Amino acid sequence: SQQGEEDPQALSIQEGENATMNCSYKTSINNLQWYRQNSGRGLVHLILIRSNEREKHSGRLRVTLDTSKKSSSLLITASRAADTASYFCATPTGGTSYGKLTFGQGTILTVHP
């Protein structure tokens, strides 16, 4: 079963705008990770936030984590056409740090030039 539920399922924006994607999960976690997937193939790790962190930045990415609401958000600022991809949140199962990942259903982001 999918641990994470993401919304929106699809997001279409213009270049330069910000994109926000949300993820909810059901069980306790050690960390939450965000991945990007281009063209339905390999996933690329974007950022990891630990359960004791509330916010983390990496370049144009900002991730927040609210463990009380069991939710996370990924913000991409000043989007570019190259950001067009599917974005997934993922959590290691069983409250572990390194276990198998359970993925959300993903958000398909389209950035129009």
Add this chain to the structure above:
Amino acid sequence: GAGVSQSPSNKVTEKGKDVELRCDPISGHTALYWYRQSLGQGLEFLIYFQGNSAPDKSGLPSDRFSAERTGGSVSTLTIQRTQQEDSAVYLCASRVGYEQFFGPGTRLTVL
């Protein structure tokens, strides 16, 4: 090589045939995972190898699926008597620290 590699990139087979999918992880990564991605099921965990420990096979959907990892490096996922519902992209990942590095996947089509 710099990343995880998988072969073949595409595989078309007939229902009932066996297939083998290969994964070459990043050198030195002791943890290796197989996932599959299909339209109806999203990204699903299949099996996990960690060093010399017994693999976690809890995600394998049936006994037609098996995997092995030789010498702590290359892994092969075998699907016997393929069915049309096995059609999916099969992704391999190896891990260092918390981060999993994914290969480009093998797209399996069962006719």
